[in-house]
Amino acid sequence: MADPDTANDETAQTTQRSGLVRRVFEEVGLASLYSAPTDTKLLVLQRYVRLFAYGASTLVLVAYLSELGNSERRIGSFMTLTLVGDVCISFVLTSFADRWGRKAILLAGALLMVASGLIFAVSGDFYVLLAAAIFGVISPSGNEIGPFQAIEQSTLAHLTHSEARSDIYAWYALAGNAGTASGMLAGGWAVQRARSAGWGAIPAYRLIFYTYAGIGFVKFILACTLSGKIETEAETQEAVETNPETAPLLSGQVQSHTPPPKPSRWKRLLPQISKESRRTAVQLCALFALDSFASGLASLSWVTFFFKSKFHIGEGKLGTLFSVAAIVSAASVLVASSISKRLGNVKTMVFTHLPSAIALALIPVPNVPALAMTFLLLRACTQSMDVAPRSAFLAEILLPKERTAVMGLINVVKTSSQSVGPLVTGTLAGQKLFWVAFVMAGSLKATYDIGFLLVFAGKRGDRTRRGSSE
Structure with a gap:
């Protein structure tokens, strides 16, 4: 006959293990994805x-x-x-x-x-x-x-x-x-x-x-x-x-049943963004343009070429190095989700992205390949941790009916800014000033992080939920 105390202990251990698994699933976001x-x-x-x-x-x-x-x-x-x-x-x-x-x-x-x-x-x-x-x-x-x-x-x-x-x-x-x-x-x-x-x-x-x-x-x-x-x-x-979100951060007016005036033919060609949203849209575009220009200065193709030309690393080792960096970067995304639940989206964006900006600026400093690779991998550890919190923040701060238009506008601004960066880096590389591009990119990204914190730290989407509950 089985000992009742032993059976109870096994049941408790099973419950504890299932609770731990559930907690891990919640922390990495699998529970949210499953449901x-x-x-x-x-x-x-x-x-x-x-x-x-x-x-x-x-x-x-x-x-x-x-x-x-x-x-x-x-x-x-x-x-x-x-x-x-x-x-x-x-x-x-x-x-x-x-x-x-x-x-x-x-x-x-x-x-x-x-x-x-x-x-x-x-x-x-x-x-x-x-x-x-x-x-x-x-x-x-x-x-x-x-x-x-x-x-x-x-x-x-x-x-x-x-x-x-x-x-x-x-x-x-x-x-x-x-x-x-x-x-x-x-x-x-x-x-x-x-x-x-x-x-x-x-x-x-x-x-x-x-x-x-x-x-x-x-x-x-x-x-x-x-x-x-x-x-x-x-x-x-x-x-x-x-x-x-019927009354989000950018909306403070009372709903009206009066239909809005029909826009002119030319205005229909532009994204339909309300007057209340334009200020925030301009702020977002300016900050993201700065960050994207910096990303263009240190695009993947240029970073790869830098390691190859300075340290004479072969293609096989380069592929392995950047594959490891990509895996580290991908894994860090899940950690960001857990952090954002505690710090909030804006602080998570800034406090994880800022270390990667510093590491980027330090990549060209060492003359030893191992140290430069270390800075590359350190950058990868937090490089992508701002992606999910940034998307969640944009979803909270934008009016539901304007999300697609504003996000599309932001992507256009980012792509336009990023396309300029490689041209600047190519010019600097031709003048034997390749390292300047990395320092510029890291400095501009740090400026973007600080600017985002100053502009948006007090604008939280959960003001909507508080307002709706009052």
Whole structure:
């Protein structure tokens, strides 16, 4: 016969273990993701799929254009024009996404990915490929560009309760980092296997773009499964009936049943942002422009080139180094979600991003490779920890009906600012002042962090919840 005390002890231990597991799941945000609507999970999955394609295509894009006979200067102009074109496309699509339908824009984006992948796989004409890169939103850097992130983040904001947003955005960011890393890894091995099997360089690279088109079709299928709850009409109805964000930070006026005056034809072409929101939108754009310009000064391609040229590190070791940095950066996103629950979104953004800015400025100082790599990895530890809290903060501070437009505007400003940075870094590198770019980037990012804290530390989205409960 079993001892009752032993049975009770085993039951207590089992309960304690299950409680610990539940606590861990809550801290890393898995509990929030598990209980999230199906649409939320689909959007996170779409993010992974899209960034997988971006990572794979970015790995071979420059080499592919070079094999087609384009000079480095022409390739550089290709990158610049791609970013400029992306700014225009993003501005238009995010401005009209809520009117045309968010699902329709996501479906169109998936089809454009399919078309651009096929064009890159069969054509070698510079201008045809440029058009495909712009309209298909092929990322020159492997990072998220185009209108789709703004639409998805805006949709996630109203699908998710405010307390769980930092968790959902953390997993959304993690999915993107994981997609880029796995896409680059899979794309690199696929090209190497193809070359080892006797394929030429161009056919091997075109294999990646056929895959890109196939991934675009997978994304199209995933977008088809989204429900009508992602549309702005559902969001507006929810805000009127139950959502505490019916009176958000940027809104202080009483609801009126009088229809607003119809905007002029030209004003319809601009994002519809209320007068109360414009000041905050300008502040956000100015700060994010500063941070994005700094990111452009120290883009991944330039950082890689710096380590290769200064320390003569081979491609294999470079790949390993930056893969480890990407994994560390991705893992840190989940830690940020836990911190933001205690410090709040703004303080988490600043106090995690500031150390990475300092580490970035110190990368060119050592003449010993190990120390420079240490600063690189230290930067990676907190580099992405501000992503989820920033998205959650934007969701709280912006009016529900204006989220897509303002987030799209912010993305346009960020992309425009970032596109200038590589040109400045290239000029400095040509003058043997490569190190100045890192110091400038770190200093500007630190200025951005301090500025964000000063401007937004007192503007918390939970003022809405307090106001609604009074």
